[in-house]
Amino acid sequence: MKKLLPPILFVMFIVTMCVLGWAFGMNHTIPSPYNFIGALFIVAGLELAATGKRIFQQRKTNIMTFDKPDVLITEGIFQYSRNPMYLGFGIALAGVAILIGGSVSSLLLTALFLLITDRWYIAFEEKMMREKFGAEYDAYCQKVRRWI
Template identity: 60%
Template sequence: MRKLLPPVLFLVFVIAMALLCWGMGFSHRIGYPYNLAGLVVAAAGLVLSIAGKNLFKRRHTNILTFNEPDVLVTEGVFGHTRNPMYLGFAIALMGFAILLGGAVSSFLLAGLFVLITDRWYIAFEENAMRRRFGAEYDEYCRRVRRWV
């Protein structure tokens, strides 16, 4: 799983949602046109993820999960959540769950994505950040929450 980057996992979960929701015939709880609200939620999540990515680019820092961190970014969206890209993916998955009709399986998959992200990717990154930035990172963690 170490080679599976978060954006790829996100796409795997979107595809899994569609396959389970439509392919397996799970019941849909949100009908048309109300399910279209999921587009707004998904777009908002993707905008948040992209904002985090773009800030990393502007600061010329590593964005790849398993590479060494080289800059501690604490401004912009990182001033509100330590993981805006993951939070954005999670919000986008909730949007896709709504868009696909609100099948329970879709929401469970979104929850599973959060669990995997929290326990695997974020835990790995936080250990690397703590090793690299020490007390400065600990102070950032005291000021800004992991998710929201």
């Protein structure tokens, strides 16, 4: 069985937010034009995720969530967050929630995405990193927080 990759989950959450927000007429708490601030969050979040991806590509290392890691990356944005790509997805998703009006359901979905990411993807990846890099990874974890 193919495992659900983070970008697919991200898109699924966007679609779910839009369906709940518009199709079911959820109450919007952020009126127009203030909701357009969400676009800035979307751009910033996607750029953060893309920056992390570019570092992986520059180092020619594995970016696939469920494959074994081959390089411990600690430079660039990774000196501030161990998971900038997931953080970027979370920020972008919060931006979508704001852009579509900030309904309670969309904000809860953003929190659920972050919870799933933290407990499923990151927990799995950290286990793999510890197995592969041991004390070097533990030292990195002592210096750099999981999210920010």
